[in-house]
Amino acid sequence: xxxxxxxxxxxxxxxxxxxxxxxxxxxxxxxxxxxxxxxxxxxxxxxxxxxxxxxxxxxxxxxxxxxxxxxxxxxxxxxxxxxxxxxxxxxxxxxxxxxxxxxxxxxxxxxxxxxxxxxxxxxxxxxxxxxxxxxxxxxxxxxxxxxxxxxxxxxxxxxxxxxxxxxxxxxxxxxxxxxxxxxxxxxxxxxxxxxxxxxxxxxxxxxxxxxxxxxxxxxxxxxxxxxxxxxxxxxxxx
Amino acid sequence: xxxxxxxxxxxxxxxxxxxxxxxxxxxxxxxxxxxxxxxxxxxxxxxxxxxxxxxxxxxxxxxxxxxxxxxxxxxxxxxxxxxxxxxxxxxxxxxxxxxxxxxxxxxxxxxxxxxxxxxxxxxxxxxxxxxxxxxxxxxxxxxxxxxxxxxxxxxxxxxxxxxxxxxxxxxxxxxxxxxxxxxxxxxxxxxxxxxxxxxxxxxxxxxxxxxxxxxxxxxxxxxxxxxxxxxxxxxxxxxxxxxxxxxxxxxxxxxxxxxxxxxxxxxxxxxxxxxxxxxxxxxxxxxxxxxxxxxxxxxxxxxxxxxxxxxxxxxxxxxxxxxxxxxxxxxxxxxxxxxxxxxxxxxxxxxxxxxxxxxxxxxxxxxxxxxxxxxxxxxxxxxxxxxxxxxxxxxxx
Numbered sequence: 081x082x083x084x085x086x087x088x089x090x091x092x093x094x095x096x097x098x099x100x101x102x103x104x105x106x107x108x109x110x111x112x113x114x115x116x117x118x119x120x121x122x123x124x125x126x127x128x129x130x131x132x133x134x135x136x137x138x139x140x141x142x143x144x145x146x147x148x149x150x151x152x153x154x155x156x157x158x159x160x161x162x163x164x165x166x167x168x169x170x171x172x173x174x175x176x177x178x179x180x181x182x183x184x185x186x187x188x189x190x191x192x193x194x195x196x197x198x199x200x201x202x203x204x205x206x207x208x209x210x211x212x213x214x215x216x217x218x219x220x221x222x223x224x225x226x227x228x229x230x231x232x233x234x235x236x237x238x239x240x241x242x243x244x245x246x247x248x249x250x251x252x253x254x255x256x257x258x259x260x261x262x263x264x265x266x267x268x269x270x271x272x273x274x275x276x277x278x279x280x281x282x283x284x285x286x287x288x289x290x291x292x293x294x295x296x297x298x299x300x301x302x303x304x305x306x307x308x309x310x311x312x313x314x315x316x317x318x
Numbered sequence: 319x320x321x322x323x324x325x326x327x328x329x330x331x332x333x334x335x336x337x338x339x340x341x342x343x344x345x346x347x348x349x350x351x352x353x354x355x356x357x358x359x360x361x362x363x364x365x366x367x368x369x370x371x372x373x374x375x376x377x378x379x380x381x382x383x384x385x386x387x388x389x390x391x392x393x394x395x396x397x398x399x400x401x402x403x404x405x406x407x408x409x410x411x412x413x414x415x416x417x418x419x420x421x422x423x424x425x426x427x428x429x430x431x432x433x434x435x436x437x438x439x440x441x442x443x444x445x446x447x448x449x450x451x452x453x454x455x456x457x458x459x460x461x462x463x464x465x466x467x468x469x470x471x472x473x474x475x476x477x478x479x480x481x482x483x484x485x486x487x488x489x490x491x492x493x494x495x496x497x498x499x500x501x502x503x504x505x506x507x508x509x510x511x512x513x514x515x516x517x518x519x520x521x522x523x524x525x526x527x528x529x530x531x532x533x534x535x536x537x538x539x540x541x542x543x544x545x546x547x548x549x550x551x552x553x554x555x556x557x558x559x560x561x562x563x564x565x566x567x568x569x570x571x572x573x574x575x576x577x578x579x580x581x582x583x584x585x586x587x588x589x590x591x592x593x594x595x596x597x598x599x600x601x602x603x604x605x606x607x608x609x610x611x612x613x614x615x616x617x618x619x620x621x622x623x624x625x626x627x628x629x630x631x632x633x634x635x636x637x638x639x640x641x642x643x644x645x646x647x648x649x650x651x652x653x654x655x656x657x658x659x660x661x662x663x664x665x666x667x668x669x670x671x672x673x674x675x676x677x678x679x680x681x682x683x684x685x686x687x688x689x690x691x692x693x694x695x696x697x698x699x700x701x702x703x704x705x706x707x708x709x710x711x712x713x714x715x
Contacts (some may be wrong), residue, residue, distance in 0.1 A: 107386070114673075133639060156666040156667070157368075158368035158369055158370055158371075158674075159362075159363055159368045159369065160369075160481070160670065161369070162369075162666065162667045165665045165666055165669070166666070167657070167658075167663060167664070167665040167669050168663070168664050168665065169658050169661040169663050170661060170662040171660065171661055172661060172662055173660065174661055180668075182657070182667075191506075193445075193508070194445075194447045194448065194504075195447075195448050195449065195450065195504065196445055196448055196450075197440060197443075197444070197445055197448045197450035197451040197454065198436075198440055198443040198444075198451075199437050199443050199445045200443075215434065215436075215439055215443060216432070216433065216436075217433050217434075217436045217437075217439055217440050218429050218431045218432015218433045219431055219432075219450060220372045220373065220432070221448070221450055221501075223369070223372045224372055224373065224505055224508070224651075225504070225505055225507070226507070227506075227655060227657075227659065228655075229369075229370075229655050229657075229667065229669070231369075231497075232369050233362065233369060233372065233432065234361070235361050235362045235363040235368070236360065236361040236362075236363040237361060248359045249432070250361060250362070250431070250432030250433040251432055251433060252432070267527065273411065292664040303657055303658075304507065304657065307506060307507060310496030312409070
């Protein structure tokens with residue numbers, strides 16, 4: 081083997097080695113950046129059952145908990161974000177009054193996802209409907225399409241954000257079902273904060289879960305069921 | 319066609335006037351850019367839009383421009399597809415106006431986005447179920463197709479392909495305006511929208527608005543060149559505009575009658591046509607009286623033959639168009655979503671309430687900026703290229 085051949089072989093070895101080191105470290109960084117390796121499972125359907133008989137008029141604990149958890153100001157101007165709100169309703173014919181929380185209903189067939197031009201509105205395999213903040217162009221078509229008025233537009237720059245819940249001026253946002261808590265085994269802040277346990281959170285697909293058993297045994301309804309969106313949030317006592 | 323011989327002095331004056339027009343258009347466009355800059359740095363907080371009235375004044379301007387951009391091509395279609403000579407002579411001008419208005423309208427829509435800097439995201443991620451994503455393709459395709467169509471008209475060697483391109487444009491603009499109507503037709507949860515009547519309604523509205531814009535521009539160009547439109551041609555144009563105005567009035571009436579027929583829609587109809595404050599006023603006075611009845615009188619009353627009356631009728635049709643779109647877009651959102659039929663509803667998020675909206679100066683500036691872009695494109699193109707309709711001695715087709 082000539083001197084040149086040996087040098088050439090040495091050069092190739094070094095190059096392959098350097099490339100392997102570069103790619104391997106890149107791959108490691110990539111996997112770190114991706115977080116947990118397993119994604120959301122389609123075997124799970126996260127949902128909530130809200131017992132309106134237990135929900136007290138005037139109580140705002142779920143709203144406050146949501147605001148604190150997600151770094152919302154709690155303001156109620158038309159330009160302020162409200163991911164969850166209390167609605168007071170009164171039956172016009174009977175006069176019966178009820179109070180209930182309203183938020184993203186995490187539909188199985190979400191209109192916001194259908195209309196989003198850039199796929200920024202998306203539904204995870206486990207049924208949670210989210211907005212990809214890096215893809216949202218702020219066209220607000222999803223806000224027009226949502227039957228529950230669940231979405232808010234960020235009208236101005238945000239400060240002191242919760243690192244788990246990034247928000248950005250010029251993009252649309254809504255209840256994430258506290259996905260950052262769910263992914264580490266927790267439950268949504270509103271459900272945890274309710275003093276009367278009126279908001280039951282769990283996996284609708286798991287027959288042993290409290291929510292699945294309750295949905296099986298008590299009458300509950302979906303709001304605007306006529307639209308056949310199959311929301312993951314159900315209401316009892318309406 | 320009467321014309322006077324231009325003198326050196328009159329040409330100089332016109333030249334100055336041309337630059338003055340460009341300067342005015344440019345200033346308005348710059349004011350629009352200023353509004354965009356403000357909205358970019360402060361956010362939409364400085365507009366009148368909010369979480370209840372999600373789309374505002376910019377959308378009224380943008381949708382008018384886009385709908386009229388499609389309708390103005392009628393003139394071209396009647397020429398190229400149906401072979402009518404006096405329309406064929408006007409097809410290049412109609413095509414130019416279409417490109418100009420599409421550009422203006424799309425610029426407004428794009429710059430109103432919360433994140434206009436992410437335009438590349440919109441261009442590279444298509445959700446095939448989204449009407450907005452379809453429209454990105456439909457609008458850009460329209461501009462491309464009309465450019466080709468213009469080429470087949472203005473380049474002699476391409477003339478044989480003119481009919482083919484004309485048919486392409488004819489079909490495309492129907493699909494395009496259907497797409498614009500579908501933006502609202504698919505919003506099934508909102509009572510003002512979610513109707514299959516909306517795409518055809520937008521198509522017929524586009525005929526009237528496009529024809530009106532065309533007539534305004536044509537009148538200006540004839541005035542500029544100190545020429546008069548042959549009375550027979552004017553007569554045909556007037557009748558066509560009148561028929562389109564009547565047709566669009568029929569579609570709008572059908573939309574409201576259909577709504578009023580369903581008991582669950584009657585509250586909304588009462589709001590938009592009777593109790594809703596600014597919306598019924600704009601609908602009846604702005605759209606019906608100023609935008610339809612007065613123009614129809616101007617177009618059809620015996621003894622009114624002058625070109626300038628037709629121009630005034632056209633201007634009123636355009637004004638009525640803006641009034642109708644304001645009622646449709648803003649009024650439609652002001653009416654609350656019905657989450658609990660049969661219940662009185664209240665919340666901190668305006669549930670069960672009529673939402674208030676007052677557009678800010680920035681929204682107007684952005685919308686006017688879009689208009690000025692259409693104006694600048696038209697003015698410069700008419701100056702540097704030959705868009706003046708060249709009529710042969712008039713022969714009935």
